Structures are given as C-alpha cells and as structure tokens.
Amino acid sequence: MILRLAAASLVARGLTVGMTVLAIGLSVALFLGVEKVRTGAKASFADTISGTDLIVGARSGSVQLLLYSVFRIGNATNNVTWESYQDLASRPEIDWIVPISLGDSHRQFRVMGTTSAFFEHYMYRQGRSLGFGEGVVMDDLFDTVIGHDVAQSLGYGVGDPIVVAHGLASFTEHKDQPFQVSGILEKTGTPVDRTVIVSMEAIEAIHVDWQRGARIPGQTTPVDQIRQMDLTPKAITAALIGVESPLQTFSLQRAINEYPEEPLLAILPGVALQELWGIVGIAETALLAVSVMVVVTALIGMMATIFSSLNERRREMAIFRAMGASPMAILGLLILEAILTAAAGAVLGLGLLYLGLFIAQPIIDSAFGLFLPIDPPAIREALVLLAVVAAGAIVSMIPALRAYRLSLADGMVVRS
Template sequence: MLYLSVEKIRTSAYASFTDTISQTDLIVGSRTSSIQLLLYSVFRIGNATNNITWESYEDIISREEVKWSVPISLGDSHKGFRVMGTTDEYFTRYKYRGGQSLEIQNGEHLDDLYDVVLGASVTEKLGYKIGDPLIIAHGLSSFSKHEDQPFKVSGILKKTGTPVDNTVIVSLEAIEAIHVDWSSGAKTPGLETPIEIIRQMDLTPKNISGVLIGVNSKLQIFKLQRWVNEYSEEPLSAILPGVALQELWRVVGVVENVLIGISIVVIFTTLIGMTAIIFSSLNERRREMAIWRAMGATPTVILGLLMLEAFIVSFLSSVISTIFLFLLLIILQPWIDQTYGILISIEMFSVDELSVFVYFILAALLISLLPALRAYWLSINDGMTIKI
C-alpha cells in the first residue's frame, strides 16, 4: 500500500509539476540557461540575470507569429513573497493544469495603479483582506521599502497549486511608479515625487524581466524561437516551457528515485515479516501437519498448503491495501490539492501499477518457499511423533 501511495504521489507530483504552466508556447528572457529562465519566470526562484528592454519587447511582439504576449517584471518583494508586475492579460493567458485559468476568489482584478492581487498562500500566511494597505519592499531582502507609495489589496486568487499562490501581482506600471525616484537600485536622496504627479506620468516600463508568448500556429514556435535567440539588439533566450520543465524535473527527479527506493524496501520488509510469521507458526503447526500427514496428505500437499496461505495473504493484502488507498485518496484528495497543490488523480491502476501486485504476489510465493520447504522436511521426518 505504501508503495502504491508513493507511486501515486510521485506520478501526481510529476503531473502537477509539469502542469505548472501550460498553453504558453515560449518564454523569452535575457540570455540565460533555459532552466534558470523557467525558474524565475514561472517558479519565482532566483533572479533574472538581466532585463529585456521595452524596445526589444515591442520588437518581439510585433512579429506576425505572436498571437499574444504577457510581459512580467520581477525584482521586488513583500514580506518574503515575490512581487510580479504584469498586465491584466496575465489572468487570462496564464494557464495551469491543462488549461485552467486563474480565478479570483475575492475582489477584482487590477484596476487602479496601486492595486495588488494576492496569491492564495500569500493571503493565508499574511492574513490580508480586500482593501488592506500593503507596502512593497525594494529587492528581495532589503530594508528599504517603497513606503511612500502604499498599495491596496484589490483581489485574492483562488488556490492553484502553482507558484502563483506565492506571488503578489501588481501592474507593470506600478513597478515603474515605485521606482520613479530610484536610480541604479537606490533611492535618490531628497527626491520625492508626489503620488499625484506620478499618476500623470508616462509609466511605460523601460525594462521587463521576461515575456510569456503564445503563437498563432504551433508550427511557428521554432521559427520564432530561433529569431529571438538570434536577435541582434541584445542577447535574448526563448525557451519552450514544456521542454524546460522536463529538464528541470530530471534534476528534481532524484527525489523520485529515493521515493521508489523507500517503497521497495518497505515491500521487502513486509515480505520478510510475513515469512518470519509463517516460520514462527511452523512449530505450532507441526501437530496440524501430522494430522494432514496421517490422513494421507503427501509432503507436497503440505508444501502446497503453506504456499497457498502465502498467496491468499499476499492477495488479500493487495486487495485490502487497494481499497484503503482509494478510500484514503477520496478522503484526502481535496485536502492535498488545497494544501500542496498536488491533484492526485483517482483512477484505476495502470498496467504498471497492476504489475506491481503481480510481482508482489510472486515474490511472496517465492519467499514462502523457505518455510514451506522446511515444513516439507519436518513433515517427512516427524512421522507420527510430534515432538513438542
């Protein structure tokens, strides 16, 4: 049962992982490795090595292949959660788990310049309600805050089980706005532009961290990717999210092997335990075996009986564990989904999983040969004398 649970969690974790982003054809960022680009643009881990200029962005989206694009801008944080500047389109274009869109649980999308939309985990941990004020800190772990420009919570997203849950979303313009008086990563002393004036400024960003892109036709993905990678104005990278996710999973996948290893050890322990029990009950059963023998049962029958017992035990335990697993899944599935964002699919076993049962039962039979053979010899030698 443990093996199967681990197996279920493993495949579901993998599915959830690869479902983190879907229906996005390309992610563009400054020149970097595909895993790193994926990590910061989707998983909000690590930093962009460099930014893309707004001009490059406009160049890219003016290509005929591009159907839609969502610019994102990263770099600031709020109490440990990443702040992401983007456009309203993010809410409709970003898809996870095979095409699900982000949904607002409470409140509404970004409307005002100083609106923020919070991911579900952010709200859970920090306890924000709609309308609460919120200050964004500069950088990821700095003490300087954009105190002069407070934000207001306008919406809270539903739980998705993706990194979006841990994200504070603002508009691209807001990111630009809070950095009006800053240059080279520090606030210019003495300069403090009033909010009213900022609101009237042109807040088109000069830089962004990355772009999510959808193309008109899948056939154009590679053409666009090559074009971006060969872009002459500045060094850029375009990656296919699916491919990068696979690469990343290969790194994370070590954990997967550890899980499989643990479950195999568990299976062996179970089998050894069962054999030990049969062995220890052999002595009590010598009387019983003598009775069988006296009735004319051959030692082979005794051997068969013990193996039949092992078969029944292992078969029943397989059936019972299956029932338990499904009950457990049915009970825990919503909770796991809510808490860890892993959607464990409740479906019949795959051929692979069924073959686990077959191997388990075969292994049980094989290992029960040990006590059964001992019983065989005992029953030959005991004859009528039952030495107790």
C-alpha cells in the same frame, strides 16, 4: 474447506500473523503513499503552466529561466530591454505576448508586474484559465491582484492596502506608494497562488525615486506627480509567448536565440519542465527505491515468521499427511497462507493509505500547494497490490519447500 482451515490456522496464530500483516500493511501504505505523492507532484509540476509556447528571458540556462519566470524561484541575472521586447512583440509569428517583471516582494511573497493579458493567456492544468475568487483585474495604477495563498496567509480582502518591498527579503519598503487589493484569484495549485500581481507601470512607479537598487536620498515624488509621468517600462524580466501556428514555434525560438541586438533565450516550457523534473526526479527515484525496499523487508519478515513457525507446525503437517495430503498439498497450503497474509497486508495498506490521505490531504495542500486527489484505486495501484501478493507467494516458496522436504522425510511421524 482448505481455504477456511488455512484462514483458521492464521487466526489461531493471530498475534504473529497480525504483526506480519501490520508490517506488510504499513510498507504497502508507504509505497502507495510515495507513489501518490510522486505522481501528484509530477502532475502538479507539469500542470504549472500550459498554453504557453515559449518563455523568453535574458540568456541563462533554460531551467533557471523556467524557475524564476514560472516558479518564482531564484532570480534573473539580467533583464530584457523594453526595445527588444517591443521588437519581439511586433513579429508576425506572435499571437500574444505577456511581459513579466520580477524583483520586488510583499512579505514572503513575490511581486510580479505584468499586463492584464496575463489573466487572459496564463493557463494551468491543461488549459484552465485563472479565475477570480473575489474582485476584478487591476484597473488603477496602484491596484493589485493577489493569489489565493497570499490572501489566505495574510488575511487580505478586496480593498485592503498593501505595501511592496524593494528586492526580496528586504525591509526597504516602497512606503510612499501603498497598493490596494482589487482582486483575489482562485486557488490554482501553481506558484500564482503565492504571487502578488501588479501592472508593469506600477513596477516603474514604485521605482521612480530609486536608482540602481538604492533610494535616491531626499527624493520623494508625490503620487499625483507619478501618475502624470511616463511609466513605460525600461526593461522586463521575461515574457510568455503564444505563437500563431505551432509550426512556427521552433523557428521563432531559433530567431530569438539568435537575436543580434541582445543575448536572449527562448525555451519551450514543456521541455524545460521535463529537464527540471529530470533533476528533481532523482530524489523521486531514490524515494521509490527506499519504499520498495521497505516492502521487501516486510515480506522477508513474513518469510522469517513462516520459517520459525515450521517447527511448531510439524504436528499439523503430519496430521495433514496422515489424512492423505501429499507433500505438494502442504507446500500449497503454506503458500496459500502466505498469499492470505500478504493479501490482508495489501488490503490493510490500501486502507491505511486512504486513511492517511484523508487526514493529510488538506495539510499537504495548504503546506506545499500539492493536491493529492483521493481517487478509487486505479489499475496501477491494483497492480502494485497484486505484485505484493505475488511477491509474498514467491518469498513463501522457500519455507514452503522446506516444509515439503520435512513432511516427505517425517511422513506421519514427528521426530523432534
């Protein structure tokens, strides 16, 4: 009955209470949304590469190597010579090794030269392999496999011709050697979606008439002639390595880092991802802090509302007192109301979160490659909601204590 009366009292003050509930709801939705994006981003970040034990590149920073080899962000400062690569590949600890050659682009997408082993060994999201949505692995020298986003945004299908540009954001195109799409990969949510994949030899082939980044004037080697040439790469950008036994990872890493012929760097993808997330994570923490502050603000708003309602409700409290309610019961009543308000806000926030997710999920997925799963609320979310309700109860103690004192002093008489 008291619960019903408290609820009725809240409903009677519908507008102010509604606004408070709305404020709490929005803040909770914001907080949960930030949490969702944060965990989603972290997960999809960590899911970018798996199953690879080491990444090798020219000596630079580990984050930089990770960024260009996996995320296709930034550029390699140096290449790894083909000799060093072969030297590495012949080491007994190595189970598999996949070379990567970067530096060209197609429209806004990066072109990556590699071998067919890439499709076998590159894994994402805890050991998932790349799958073909359409077509097959490149077979011919001028075949290419494109990522899902590439096909989507450029409207390519299997069999379409594409022209690769030299360098990045460059308009000098390798016009002489048009490629043909042989396969389109399924969506992965990783940078592979935005990559045009060709063979290592193809990378060599399109640079036949080029030297030091510029076209050799007047020289155009016909395609037929290129096909006859030795297209063994002279250098690679990076290589992905899987070792025979996990125990050998560290000794191999050490050996590569101390490779005498050339300055190389081997990194553990997991460690480098952690390191990178540590940098990105500051923004994430700041975002989280801001959304916590928003929740706190909403709760303080509720406290202010309770405070301002106290005066007009002294009559109501006097009635309760006259009926035999102790000042403690009045304290409890106000806290109960605050709990109901905060709980309504929390539930509203949850509703808004799912509504927002429902609307924004496809947009975020296509715009940022970030997939936010719509799961039923987990324990973590339940805890957040519970914390909001508890915080609401605690915050309401301050005006409730004032009501307690007022009702002690007023007794049944309301003096105003």
